[in-house]
Amino acid sequence: MNLMPELHVHHPATLAEAVRLKAGLPEARFVGGGTDLLVNLRRGLGEPGDLIDLGAIGELAAVQRIDGELWVGAGMTLADLVRHPDIAGDYPALADAARAVAGPTHRASATLGGNLCQDTRCIFYNQSEWWRQGNGYCLKYKGDKCHVVVKSDRCYATYHGDIAPVLMVLGAQVAIAGPGRVRRIGVAELYREDGAQTLTLGADEALAAVVLPPPDARRVGYAKARVRDAVDFPLAGVAAALRREGDAIAELRVAITGTNSAPLMIDTAGLSAQPWGDAAAAKLALSLRKTANLLRTTVTTAKYRRRAMQKMARQLVDRLWAEAGHG
Numbered sequence: 445m446n447l448m449p450e451l452h453v454h455h456p457a458t459l460a461e462a463v464r465l466k467a468g469l470p471e472a473r474f475v476g477g478g479t480d481l482l483v484n485l486r487r488g489l490g491e492p493g494d495l496i497d498l499g500a501i502g503e504l505a506a507v508q509r510i511d512g513e514l515w516v517g518a519g520m521t522l523a524d525l526v527r528h529p530d531i532a533g534d535y536p537a538l539a540d541a542a543r544a545v546a547g548p549t550h551r552a553s554a555t556l557g558g559n560l561c562q563d564t565r566c567i568f569y570n571q572s573e574w575w576r577q578g579n580g581y582c583l584k585y586k587g588d589k590c591h592v593v594v595k596s597d598r599c600y601a602t603y604h605g606d607i608a609p610v611l612m613v614l615g616a617q618v619a620i621a622g623p624g625r626v627r628r629i630g631v632a633e634l635y636r637e638d639g640a641q642t643l644t645l646g647a648d649e650a651l652a653a654v655v656l657p658p659p660d661a662r663r664v665g666y667a668k669a670r671v672r673d674a675v676d677f678p679l680a681g682v683a684a685a686l687r688r689e690g691d692a693i694a695e696l697r698v699a700i701t702g703t704n705s706a707p708l709m710i711d712t713a714g715l716s717a718q719p720w721g722d723a724a725a726a727k728l729a730l731s732l733r734k735t736a737n738l739l740r741t742t743v744t745t746a747k748y749r750r751r752a753m754q755k756m757a758r759q760l761v762d763r764l765w766a767e768a769g770h771g
């Protein structure tokens with residue numbers, strides 16, 4: 445680890461002030477809990493000069509029910525999110541995914557917004573300065589070559605957030621604040637498949653809240669494979685939301701993380717109006733294979749992560765199908 449670089453830390457009291465500051469300091473970085481950003485800065489990954497600390501902004505930690513939707517502030521810590529009765533009661537899969545993030549001490553400071561906006565990861569990037577320098581840096585930062593896909597003109601670092609896929613299958617949106625404006629987009633639209641430039645946020649924009657649709661009868665779950673259960677990023681993660689009508693799938697939504705440069709929805713169009721079983725599972729496995737692009741971005745092999753993803757998807761939908769059958 446390097447010494448922390450010289451930083452000027454701003455402490456705005458409102459979101460409006462935070463985005464106004466950011467508009468005037470495009471290279472500055474927002475900081476929520478700092479559990480992702482500060483580790484990277486200590487590795488020499490970025491030299492922002494200014495940090496805009498969102499920790500004092502009360503409105504960012506609020507949870508509000510508005511017209512049936514639940515607005516969860518981007519500054520809410522994951523520990524508070526797990527404990528919140530509206531989330532634990534109506535969106536238990538979201539609470540499960542948040543509980544699966546890192547370890548308890550991380551979750552006490554880590555925020556929802558920081559989780560969604562966390563940096564992508566790669567074994568050629570999450571290294572010390574001297575290691576990266578010795579290897580000629582890489583396309584994601586300071587270099588001109590991707591060591592994972594050598595002839596590539598884009599970075600293949602992987603997105604490893606646990607929460608985004610659950611929000612995607614729930615059909616949640618994010619509210620994004622810029623100077624004088626707020627816009628809403630689906631969670632999937634927050635990302636693009638480019639490891640060096642994953643977020644679609646503008647330089648003057650902050651994540652203000654996650655907007656959850658009213659709870660419904662769908663069964664939702666999240667499964668995660670990791671090296672150490674006590675504290676680790678997903679090697680692969682699968683979220684699914686299932687609506688069952690009698691012996692047929694009425695709706696199945698599946699999203700994956702830890703596999704590509706963005707969390708992605710899986711095409712499940714051909715799975716409706718049929719029972720869940722080996723035939724439907726084979727179709728889902730094919731769709732997963734088509735979308736997931738597991739590469740050598742973690743110390744664990746791509747082959748293992750691909751198999752774990754397939755197995756978790758099957759087990760997760762098996763479980764949701766059985767639960768939905770019991771009403």
Ligand SMILES: Cc1cc2nc3c(=O)[nH]c(=O)nc-3n(C[C@H](O)[C@H](O)[C@H](O)COP(=O)(O)OP(=O)(O)OC[C@H]3O[C@@H](n4cnc5c(N)ncnc54)[C@H](O)[C@@H]3O)c2cc1C
Binds near residue numbers: 518
């Ligand atoms: C040992 C270890 C294990 C971890 N394991 C996991 C894991 O299992 N699963 C997982 O998902 N993550 C994991 N993480 C990563 C990280 O701890 C979590 O993702 C955490 O939720 C990040 O939240 P934060 O508030 O600390 O983010 P920060 O570090 O404060 O910020 C992360 C990024 O988001 C940006 N940001 C923060 N808030 C906003 C906002 N409101 N609007 C726009 N941009 C914003 C920051 O500028 C920064 O680029 C792990 C980290 C460590 C060190």
